Amino acid sequence: MGNKQTIFTDEIIILLSFFFSLHARYHELAPHLVPMDYTNEPDCKLPLALIVNMPELKENPFRNRIVESFSEDGMGNLSFNEFVDMFSVLSEMAPRELKAIYAFKIYDYNVDNYLCKEDLKKTLNKLTKEELTPEEVDLVCDKTIEEADLDGDNKLSYSDFENMITRAPDFLSTFHIRI
Amino acid sequence: MTSYSHGGFHNPAYHDSETLEIDRRYSRKTDHTNPYAREEVAWRGSNNRTVAEHGSMIQTVSGNDSPYGGWQEENRRGRENIPMGLISTQPGRTPWQNDLNRSTSYSNIDSQYNPSPPGPPPSSITGKSTIRWRGNTMRRMSMFPNTDPAYAAFTENAIKNEMENEEQNLVKELVPLSTRERIQAIQELPMSFEEKKHIRSQVLAFKSSNQSRQCTCFTDCSENVSLFFRRCGYAIRSTKQTLGLWQGTMKEIGGKFGTSVLSYFLFLKWLLMFNIFSFLVNFSFITIPVLVFEPSPNTPANVTFRGLELLTGAGYFRYTVMYYGGYSNETLHGLVDYDMQLSYFFTIAVYMALCVFVLVISATNSFKNNYTPEASASNGAWQLLCSWDFRVTNERAVRQRKNNLRVQLKESLSENSYSEQLTLSVRLKHFGIYLGFWLLSIGLAAGCGASIFFLCRYEEQRTTDSVSWTLAQEAETLVVPFVVSLMNLVVPLFYSLFNKFEHYSSQRRKVYALVLRNVFLRLSILGVLCYHWMNVVSKKYSCWETIVGQSLYRLVIFDFMFLLLGSFFGEFLRNVIGTTLLPSLGVPDFDIARNVLELIYAQTLSWVGIYFSPLLPAIQILKFFILFYLKKVSLTRNCQPPQRTGRAAQMQTAFICLLFFPFFVGSLSIVGYTAWSLTPSTQCGPFKGLNNTFSVVAVWMEELEEIPGADWVIWIYQRVIRSEVFYFLITIIIIIITYMFWQISQGRKELIGILKQQIVNEGKDKSFLLDKLQNLQKPNRSNKRHKQMNTEKHSKRPEDHSSGGPSKSNAMFQALLARQQLEEEEERRSTDGVPVPSDISSSSALTLAMMARQRAEGQEEHFTRVSDQHFSQSSGFAHVTQVTQRSGGQLTDGYYGAPEDLDHPTSSVSSIMMQVMQARQRAEEEDRRQWAPAHPQNQAPSGSSALIQAMLARQQAQNEFDDGY
Numbered sequence A: 001m002g003n004k005q006t007i008f009t010d011e012i013i014i015l016l017s018f019f020f021s022l023h024a025r026y027h028e029l030a031p032h033l034v035p036m037d038y039t040n041e042p043d044c045k046l047p048l049a050l051i052v053n054m055p056e057l058k059e060n061p062f063r064n065r066i067v068e069s070f071s072e073d074g075m076g077n078l079s080f081n082e083f084v085d086m087f088s089v090l091s092e093m094a095p096r097e098l099k100a101i102y103a104f105k106i107y108d109y110n111v112d113n114y115l116c117k118e119d120l121k122k123t124l125n126k127l128t129k130e131e132l133t134p135e136e137v138d139l140v141c142d143k144t145i146e147e148a149d150l151d152g153d154n155k156l157s158y159s160d161f162e163n164m165i166t167r168a169p170d171f172l173s174t175f176h177i178r179i
Numbered sequence B: 001m002t003s004y005s006h007g008g009f010h011n012p013a014y015h016d017s018e019t020l021e022i023d024r025r026y027s028r029k030t031d032h033t034n035p036y037a038r039e040e041v042a043w044r045g046s047n048n049r050t051v052a053e054h055g056s057m058i059q060t061v062s063g064n065d066s067p068y069g070g071w072q073e074e075n076r077r078g079r080e081n082i083p084m085g086l087i088s089t090q091p092g093r094t095p096w097q098n099d100l101n102r103s104t105s106y107s108n109i110d111s112q113y114n115p116s117p118p119g120p121p122p123s124s125i126t127g128k129s130t131i132r133w134r135g136n137t138m139r140r141m142s143m144f145p146n147t148d149p150a151y152a153a154f155t156e157n158a159i160k161n162e163m164e165n166e167e168q169n170l171v172k173e174l175v176p177l178s179t180r181e182r183i184q185a186i187q188e189l190p191m192s193f194e195e196k197k198h199i200r201s202q203v204l205a206f207k208s209s210n211q212s213r214q215c216t217c218f219t220d221c222s223e224n225v226s227l228f229f230r231r232c233g234y235a236i237r238s239t240k241q242t243l244g245l246w247q248g249t250m251k252e253i254g255g256k257f258g259t260s261v262l263s264y265f266l267f268l269k270w271l272l273m274f275n276i277f278s279f280l281v282n283f284s285f286i287t288i289p290v291l292v293f294e295p296s297p298n299t300p301a302n303v304t305f306r307g308l309e310l311l312t313g314a315g316y317f318r319y320t321v322m323y324y325g326g327y328s329n330e331t332l333h334g335l336v337d338y339d340m341q342l343s344y345f346f347t348i349a350v351y352m353a354l355c356v357f358v359l360v361i362s363a364t365n366s367f368k369n370n371y372t373p374e375a376s377a378s379n380g381a382w383q384l385l386c387s388w389d390f391r392v393t394n395e396r397a398v399r400q401r402k403n404n405l406r407v408q409l410k411e412s413l414s415e416n417s418y419s420e421q422l423t424l425s426v427r428l429k430h431f432g433i434y435l436g437f438w439l440l441s442i443g444l445a446a447g448c449g450a451s452i453f454f455l456c457r458y459e460e461q462r463t464t465d466s467v468s469w470t471l472a473q474e475a476e477t478l479v480v481p482f483v484v485s486l487m488n489l490v491v492p493l494f495y496s497l498f499n500k501f502e503h504y505s506s507q508r509r510k511v512y513a514l515v516l517r518n519v520f521l522r523l524s525i526l527g528v529l530c531y532h533w534m535n536v537v538s539k540k541y542s543c544w545e546t547i548v549g550q551s552l553y554r555l556v557i558f559d560f561m562f563l564l565l566g567s568f569f570g571e572f573l574r575n576v577i578g579t580t581l582l583p584s585l586g587v588p589d590f591d592i593a594r595n596v597l598e599l600i601y602a603q604t605l606s607w608v609g610i611y612f613s614p615l616l617p618a619i620q621i622l623k624f625f626i627l628f629y630l631k632k633v634s635l636t637r638n639c640q641p642p643q644r645t646g647r648a649a650q651m652q653t654a655f656i657c658l659l660f661f662p663f664f665v666g667s668l669s670i671v672g673y674t675a676w677s678l679t680p681s682t683q684c685g686p687f688k689g690l691n692n693t694f695s696v697v698a699v700w701m702e703e704l705e706e707i708p709g710a711d712w713v714i715w716i717y718q719r720v721i722r723s724e725v726f727y728f729l730i731t732i733i734i735i736i737i738t739y740m741f742w743q744i745s746q747g748r749k750e751l752i753g754i755l756k757q758q759i760v761n762e763g764k765d766k767s768f769l770l771d772k773l774q775n776l777q778k779p780n781r782s783n784k785r786h787k788q789m790n791t792e793k794h795s796k797r798p799e800d801h802s803s804g805g806p807s808k809s810n811a812m813f814q815a816l817l818a819r820q821q822l823e824e825e826e827e828r829r830s831t832d833g834v835p836v837p838s839d840i841s842s843s844s845a846l847t848l849a850m851m852a853r854q855r856a857e858g859q860e861e862h863f864t865r866v867s868d869q870h871f872s873q874s875s876g877f878a879h880v881t882q883v884t885q886r887s888g889g890q891l892t893d894g895y896y897g898a899p900e901d902l903d904h905p906t907s908s909v910s911s912i913m914m915q916v917m918q919a920r921q922r923a924e925e926e927d928r929r930q931w932a933p934a935h936p937q938n939q940a941p942s943g944s945s946a947l948i949q950a951m952l953a954r955q956q957a958q959n960e961f962d963d964g965y
Helices: A003-029 A063-070 A080-089 A096-107 A117-127 A134-148 A158-166 A170-174 B002-010 B018-022 B037-062 B069-078 B095-107 B127-143 B149-174 B179-188 B193-214 B217-243 B247-293 B315-319 B340-370 B376-385 B395-420 B424-462 B471-476 B479-501 B507-540 B544-581 B592-608 B616-638 B648-677 B695-705 B708-721 B724-780 B786-802 B807-831 B838-865 B870-897 B903-934 B943-964
Strands: B331-333 B337-339
Touching: A003 A080, A063 A080, A063 A096, A080 A096, A096 A117, A096 A158, A096 A170, A096 B179, A117 A134, A117 B376, A117 B395, A134 A158, A134 B376, A134 B395, A170 B247, B149 B179, B149 B193, B179 B193, B179 B217, B247 B331, B247 B340, B247 B395, B247 B592, B247 B616, B247 B648, B315 B544, B337 B340, B340 B648, B340 B695, B376 B395, B424 B471, B424 B479, B424 B507, B479 B507, B479 B544, B479 B592, B507 B544, B507 B592, B507 B648, B544 B592, B544 B616, B592 B616, B592 B648, B695 B708, B708 B724
Parallel strands: none
Antiparallel strands: B331 B337
């Protein structure tokens, strides 16, 4: 009943422009590695070092974490699909919850599903070029935890984080990379 | 397996909370195909082991009709203060059967997968369940990165099964949704693109297989139509995105200056679009018909184009379609009759109505998205985790941003200590400064208004109402707009200066104070001008609307010129001075507030002028277009991003509200006043000869009376539009609705407060329990074998009781054990790959433990009050401990026997249950006897019963655990 075709066109219409521009960018990163034709060679991954050199990510203090959180192996190697995932989460159209989930992953350096003080310290150091004194870093982190931690376990769980995000409406527009 | 269950104990974080579920790698979601899924699962997951059996026991013993009688009774006795959302009245199934079903399915879950849940799929899946999917899938995603090799070996199969199961459930939940909802739900899944595609295709396949039989022509057709519309929508959206105006420029600005500066440009773009729209409306409905029928303006012979018109808008322009006077009141006869009066009136009216609509919609939207309850407390957390702007891609900008953030963090650290030290005298001083500067600013605004008023009167006396002015006369008209624009440029500088002397506690307050003063200034100037136009100009000139239109034109033009000058002097020269002459000044910031206010002012002028000069939006379009590039160049050349990034989104909301409230509402009321109360000029314009503009409608109605089919229009006009009763009713209804919504929002606020308090309490409980648990675990560490640990606990308990030590810790101990047990049990289940609703049951285990704790606390109070009666209590205890001991012994037996025969333990367990119940009843009776005469005022349930209940909870958990095994 043409169902197959329906799916096909639907998909294309949604993603066409986004997809093409993304693939162009992906290809551009490593023209000799990435094929233009995906029928024969579906399995190719780009290493982290190439991806963080994109102008959109190059200056971002969290670039490595962003790429790592979207890569299946956790090492930052991205296949094209993961590449698409990354920029669709960072695009304008992604819903708030999705963005929050991935933002949480990005800030969670040790992947223990909590933002503990160490994570916050790392974040802070990336954000301030490590120019704050250790005492100040401690103070800021403590203050952050104190403010955002609802259940008193001295670290931020995802629900704490989400709660904070809902009170920061800017987040939707700032957690956004135009491609 | 053993090491796994111990792992939970050694890691304190593991026990932590409802958020644990993120880390429960083998946790499962249940088949929530029942609309009451949440409740039901909570029921099964937490209390099923204890209460369900308990309930059925009661049923068998006492013949109680309600299967939950015992449970509810228990509630009344001990836990009034626990929210009982967990209880669901689930008709049809007895919990007991349910339980059996589950335990059988646990045993063979590895070998077979049982996909079909009973009952129809839910008709309404709400956001709640969506969030649950997300939670689950997130958990699942988080499984992989930190997989411990210890678990990898045996779980592979289980995980696979589980994932398939989960996916199937997901697909089933997605199937009944409408297409739009489904797409949205799939979009929101935190999965990789590949998986989403997979799920989507599955859903579609499922759907088509379901529908293939009943596929009729009609459904096919409607499907196609909806598909077509959807495609159109996508196509429009995607083209809008790719073709959007200034896409690249916006990206560049965002990359260099961040979101807050970008918001100015977005606002500018929005206003530009708005003006294009209004220009199209006015041009097509008012101007084109006139141009078609009278291509050349009927200018008097002695008026020629002199060039100065571009600035003044007078002279040659006066007779063109630019102004009100250029239109006629004739009915144009062509293919159809076109009544100019009506079209002019209705175009303006509809345009204003559309403006209201658009503004209200965008203001409320922005309010909805960006309004947050006063969250100043979370400033630090916000700065650290949410303030980084991922858009910024420019190296210099990133460096600057980091610097700014550092400075801000340092400031907020010092501010914290600073604000606490403020003494009363300092506060008074600050207050005095505020007051002084506010008075000064308002005085300045009023002075500006007054000077404009006198200037207008002076100009009024010098001009005459003649057909054509001399060049000098024409040039004189430029004085007023020049002075007005100058004031708009200079006075805000003073305001900024004032701002430097004041001490505001937060940046936002400072900006809002500045904005408010500027708004006062502009409003007072505009107010005086409007007063002048309405009261003086309208009486003096023969074609006064055109004169007003010309004044507005001049204002718009001069405003534009001063915007150019402002960015030249304010930004370019300031940059030159800052970089070469006075390096201490530095590069100027881009002042978002001032710039946005300028835009708002410009837009207000065009709204006021829409009636007097319908083509003013055309000028406005040109102005905004040039302004965009000018500001962009000025920004990139001269400015640096603002050092203090306020919360841009909130600022934007404030600006849209500002645009709507004083400015648009003000111009609407001026246009309305003109149309309702002022007499249109008799010499020119579409409304000449009428008493007021609105009487156009009355005239139209008279015409309509001759047409037979138009009775209803006249009826509406007579009964609705012209009747006071109608407006009276509408007003009352709106007030009532507003009041209701206000009340509702108040109620919600209270509810939010309560819920927040609950979260805090729960957190406290959790940390308390954790401490206790860790203390208790220390002695148990040495016991490696889980089974041994169990028996040990049993044997240990009586000792505690007999020693007569603090019974509070006993109850605590019980509660903790109960919780521990539940968790162990759950872990075991999950290691077997059996579907246990971990997220729910863990939290319900927590609830159970909390209940126990509450009871323990109540009991503690009790003990401190009447410690002399201690002995009798412990006698009540003794019974129960005996029973528990016995049952404990039996259980350890049953523990080994159970796996072979699942039916058998139920009977043995129920006999234990019976004994326990009896013991409990006895204990309670005893208690009552003990307490009632001695302390008649003491109405609280006795401590020992609380203790027993805690023990029962524990006991039942134990039973259930063994049973399920």
